[in-house]
Amino acid sequence: MNAVEIEAAVSDLVLLPFSSDDFPYAFLQAFGNKETTLKRLRSGATNKSDVGGVLQTNNIHIAVAQPGEVTKTLAVLKDSPATTKAKAQFILASDGIDFEAEDINSGETVACAYTDFPNHFGFFLSLAGITTVKQIRDSSFDIRATSRLNRLYIELLKDNPEWGSAERRPDMNHFMARLIFCFFAEDTDIFDGSGLFTATIEKMSERDSSNTHEVISEIFRAMNTKIADRAAAALPRWADTFPYVNGGLFSGSVDVPRFSKIARSYLLHIGHLDWTKINPDIFGSMIQAVTDDEERGELGMHYTSVPNILKVLNPLFLDDLRAKLAEAGDNPRTLLNLRKRLSKIRVFDPACGSGNFLVIAYKQLREIENTINERRGELKRKSDIPLTNFRGIELRDFPAEIARLALIIAEYQCDLLYRGQQEALAEFLPLDSQNWITCGNALQIDWLSLWAPIGTGVKLVADDLFQTPLAQVEIDFENEGGETYICGNPPYLGSTWQSAEQKAELQAIFENRTKSWKSLDYVAGWFMKAADYGTKTNAVTAFVSTNSICQGQQVPILWPAIFSTGHAISFAHTSFKWANLASHNAGVTVVIVGISNQINLRRRLTSVGIDGEIVQKTTEHINAYLVSGNDIDLKKMASPINGVTPMHRGDSAIDGGGLLLEPIEAHHFLAADEISFNEFVRPYLGSEELINGKLRYCLWIEDAAIERAKQSDFIATRLAKVVDMRSGSSKAQTKNAADWPHRFGEIRHQSSTYTIAVPRVSSENRDYLPVGLVLGGTIIGDRNFALYDAPLWNMALIASRLHWVWIGTVCVRMRTDFSYSNTLGWNTFPVPKLTDKNKADLTRCAEDILLAREAHFPASIADLYDPETMPADLKAAHERNDETLERIYIGRCFRNDTERLEKLFELYTNMIATPAKTAKAKKGTPV
Structure with a gap:
């Protein structure tokens, strides 16, 4: 379950009659507990409560209190030995009237009326495995509002299916934007009278909802009618109390979908929420999902945390502004010029969605401006920062409209915070009709047409030219927009x-x-x-992106083109999870890359260490792999340059299911013809078999034995399948291979005593790459790479953290998983010249890893390398391997992955400058 689903379940729970017997289980069910789990608790099999309540180990101890004794019952729960023994994180007591809970770990508490506890649902989200608890608690209102609006939206489309058509969907979305504004306006005194919008609908519309749409339509018409025109408009008296809003929000059609009784009820419930708590930073991205058919199925997972967005905005320009603010101190002239600079800064998001980046940038600049005003003694001063300096492009009309609305709300909230309610209200209405969010395709639009450069210079008005620019009496920025900062989170989409x-x-x-x-x-x-755009303006850019653009084959394709414009990487944040509201903090792995053609000598590189610590360093250059160092043109190599054993791709059956055998098929063949089985069947190892320890087999028939093999009816039938598949292929090589169906389509197998096998694709969630050692008679499938009779120290290299980091950086990604490459990852892997002792030490390390795995037989690699449950002896064996190898490289262990990469790229640069002579890898037999 995600946060929105949990909030909805909790809200439904409080609407039911309170049941002393059922409440604890209903509460747990609302947080995602399955019926089987609840059944075991009900039976007492897993309920260890010693006070007659419900105790779920490691989670929560719940008790229903006698009327008026909630506080006393909570104290009993806290003192309970069972609570301590079960390591419960929460205790909770309620009598159906009052509700109290405590997080034992943090000491935080909740005390409220029972009917109000859904307002605190974020307090308990760790029960559902959601780790972004703080961000969700900070935005709990947005989640509640999104959930309610989603219900209303679905109900309206049910009764007005035509509003869901492509033709009318923009009308439906515009209607939702109008509602959001009305809910916000009635709770923030923008409308004269608290709850005016909701109260008017409740009073003037019939309970059977027959005229609800007409009432809302008249309200909308009033807000699009100037006060001077009201008499001619013949508005109902009850609608005439609404102010003139316009600004494009209520212009055009005032058509409203018809409401059922349920939809009217949903609307009133939404109106009774406290909309002063709306957070425009993230609300837009959540409500956007309500109106998108594809995204609605993941409602609640569309969340961009403010800390993540600040990872882009801070190094892009906010850190510099704050530094200038600190330098200015209380100097009034320096502060004045900094404020003037703020007023000219333009922030541009060319994939703005519902405006998250723009809203946060606006609020951060307003905060800095307010500090300037305070230091200059100019409190409640009108802001010099116009909303029109925060521009965006968005492909879809509704997110574009929500982005503009979110900025309007953010402006009002900032005015309220920094200037007071009277000033905020006095200047809020009517809304400005300018539209600074462009609805269109950002890759087709000429960005200069939206923001053309107007000069680039600065006029210095003072006589003393030795002063720094911000210390001048006044600065006149010729450029209409001053600095331009491009930012955002554009759509990724692999090729x-x-x-x-x-x-x-x-x-x-x-x-x-x-x-x-x-x-x-x-x-x-x-x-x-x-x-x-930056070649014609003074723009600086930073985007969030999938890390694949800084890995593998995309690096030599993309980055030389960008660097050719005079841009370089000005700052970067290496791979991290861009989290959302789903359980277990699911998210995509991303990087942040800043580019500029106006770079200072020092550049900032941020990374996340193995233990989660943030590592920052300044450097003279950041290359396209997001490593401190010179630009590198890393290309595929046909053979190793590093003295390691050649690595070959496994054998490809191309068989239509004829040559590969599932265990049950092999079992039946063995039972029917043991002699043929023993001669023609071999173990087969694909990546699934290697990683998950599964069994599979294949037919392996030498040319000289084909006639003998065909005498087996089982084999003859299987070969016929191969002929059918290959002869029907449109590929000439595959069609020709139908003449020899007993052979794999591509054969690279070598006779060997043993083989080191490496999966081509594996999960990035493991701390080490999966690698296995198998008997030489095993056929290695093409989902693996193979090193035949390679010295065992080669396995120590592959199993190291150093190699994990290298592969994760230079090889292509399959979504977020590692996609191993022998030509790009293994043949290029920088290895120092190894002495015989080095090789012996690494061989021992590989043996220790294998012995540690063997001690946990029959656990698979997938079982053993789960980061949460990796056995201590296996982890220790890997740590010894890492320490042994890293001492060969630099005489000590590396401090973090960033340092590992820097050393590897340094070695690579030296190696390709004086390439070693290496044997050519053997080629396969292509089909």
């Missing part, structure tokens, strides 16, 4: 998932710049457009 139209957009941008542009992620288009 496989792009539509024909999206491919055409990338082609228009990259075709004359770089080869192999078809392999680029969609987000690459935004980086290139930003670099082009």
